[in-house]
Amino acid sequence: MSNMIPFLPLMFGAVAALFLRGWTRNIIMLAAPVVGALNLMGLEYGVFWSMEFMGYALEPVKIDKLSLMFGYLFHLAALIAIIYALHVKDTVQHVAGLAYAASAVGAVFAGDLLTLFIFWELLALTSVFLIWARRTDRAYSAGFRYLIIQILSGVLLLAGLLIFAQVNNSLLFTHIGLEHDGVAEIGAWLIFAAFGIKCAFPFVHNWLTDSYPESTPSGTIFLASFTTKVAVYCFARGFAGEEILVWIGVTMACFPIFFAVIENDLRRVLAYSLINQIGFMIVGIGIGTALALNGAVAHAFNDVIFKGLLMMTMGAVLHMTGKINGSELGGLYKSMPKTTILCIVGAASISAFPLFSGFVSKSMIMAASVKEGYDYVWLLLLFAAAGVFHHAGIKIPYFAFFAHDSGIRTTEPPKNMLIAMTLGAVTCVALGTFPAQTVYALLPWEHDYDPYDMTHVLTQLQLLFFSALAFVWLNLQKLYPPELPSTNLDADWFYRKLAPAFVKRVACKVYGSYETFEKSVVRSIKQVIHNSYDAKLGQPKGYFARLWPIETMVVWVAILLSIYLILYYIHDLL
């Protein structure tokens, strides 16, 4: 056993970052993901570590192709994010970022549900510090909302796994599915809901759009990489082929693009597009064929890199200008040309241009959907694919770097940020241009797929160019909605406005009635005191409560005794 438990190198990096400073810390932080990835290369498939806990067999570390693929992905993402964050002088972010990455690695190698639960909660607890690290009021409250929802997901997972342990007498994390008898079905749905929350399913998606844009420029890179992808991995392992996922996924792919078009905060636009991309993956998992599942995990792999790249470019803009709203930016290509080009590479990748990473993975899911007869799903995904290009591919670079000149003059971001972004961009192109040697080589299921056939390249280019044409036309006709400083209502309105308003009203009523009750009690007590005590004379008002001389008492005792005597005498007489 010359190999380590997979999450240990990153976790060790986090601990080292807590105590070390300066260049030693930088070296350790950079070495952690590299050592971790090398460690993965030496691992063999199978159970790496097993133990028994309260009569249940646990497999805290289990390695197969699926977990290994996510393992590599998380180490690569961690490396890029760490390079990007090197200039940051904030121990909290470094420690939290590394510990968060380590938790994600721990979660994907968990062979049982209990270990998964532990890392599930660690993901929440470590990542929330990346949000709080922004140190603004908004970030604090967004962080609390984030934490509450993440912990709720953990509680659901715990409840579900306890039911499963009881019914199946096993905690091993294999295919779960939704078809069960009796109480096991409740357990399955609880676990499904727990995964769904972390995956940002519709109506429980706002923790993501709420908190990610409030994090620090480098914190968001970590955040966008891990939590949702762990959830995608869990669905692929536990619920592959559940048809309901197809419909949930297609909803996720479609609805956020509308919000993304009218959103002003460009990192929030990316947060919406993150949900949209997860939608594609969830559809793939729901279809459940080898091609679809491969497409889902390949897309997860590519998404982490290109979404990370886009988030990094927007983080660079925020870092250099202090602004991130589309309404305040524009014309930055003059002072940040390198960042602009890197952003366009990310935009081309997410939009699935041929030779860029999105192309080779999104197409697998599309092909699977049309192959399995999901015609409407295919059409909606096609719409979503065009929409992605519209809001992430064009809107992000256009409003940040082009559009009207905002007058902001700045410089390129620090070197380490540029290096991280370049690494991300090169990876995007490598994944898209040489898929067989890179991402396809890691795919867990057996299936041959070639994205580069004439039909596919041509149709994708047509879709993208004419989506762009729509943008150009709408812009020239002045029909394109301008970027406005605004907040758009979403499902979080229910718990950020409606519920607080309702709770406030109920609380006011309850408190008000308590107050009137308390007042009336006090008043009646005062009345009683007033009636029985003369405050002026300093003595009670009642007859029997007056002060009596001791002699009076003696007289009364004498009277009582004589009555007793008389009664006794009378009794004797009779």
Place this chain on the structure above:
Amino acid sequence: MSDHHDSAGWFDKPENVKKMLKVFYVLCVLLVVADLIVHRHIYHSWENIPAFYAIYGFVGCSILVFVAKWMRTFLMRGEDYYDE
């Protein structure tokens, strides 16, 4: 900041933008022409429509923008809506 940042950028000149758009339009036309020449694989009956993907992309994105614009009428609030 150095002065050359303040000089007009390439995209500040309308003629440059016009040139770029012209190239873009030509590419769009070429893609439609290619659609008529190349024999595409057909997986779905809708794909038989000539330039189906081009039409779908253009119409889809226009609808997307119009619907999103309309959504603003009832979803948009002030920037500090949740902070008040």
